[in-house]
Amino acid sequence: MIRIATAECFTHGLIGREIHAFSRGYPRQYSWKLDPRRYRLSLVCGLFIPTLSGVRSILRISPVPPFEILDGIKVYDQESDDVMALRMAEAVREITRAHIGIGTTAGIGRGSIAVAGKELKLLTRSDVYADLRSSDPSVILARQESGIRKCLHLLEDLIGNDLQPSKDGNVIRFP
Helix, strand or coil: CEEEEEEECCCCCHHHHHHHHHHHCCCCCCCCCCCCCCCCEEEEEEEECCEHHHHHHCCCCCCCCCCEEECCEEECCHHHHHHHHHHHHHHHHHHHCCCEEEEEECCEECCEEEEECCCCEEEEECCCCEECCCCCHHHHHHHHHHHHHHHHHHHHHHHCCCCCCCCCCCEEECC
């Protein structure tokens, strides 16, 4: 059994919901390539954490100072999103003692998605640029959908051992 925990912001907990649906055989949105009879997944917890107070009190980590705060919601630039997604993934994995932690956050840019095991950390971004402060809601939702899809692809590659080794340490970045 592979135990997974998520700490999500711009994906609104939908990654955790999809992992749980896969693990239980419910109808779902994502078309998995993993065979559920071979790979048994368990969602330990799925958290939606858009605020700094949530990051501090639930994940027990110090957040990167945000570019801006909108009604308590953290807004980062792309580089800070990368750092925070990794921190969130590692924190939720450690707190829950899951095998894999997933963290997502997006403010200004494509958003960041981190999938962290004990030794290997993977980082990718959605395919859609948006600015939480000013983008049309349809663009924000397109970024979210892209982020969910890319995260689940990355998770499947990690679980199915379809990753290429990194030359520069244990963080592998994907375009």
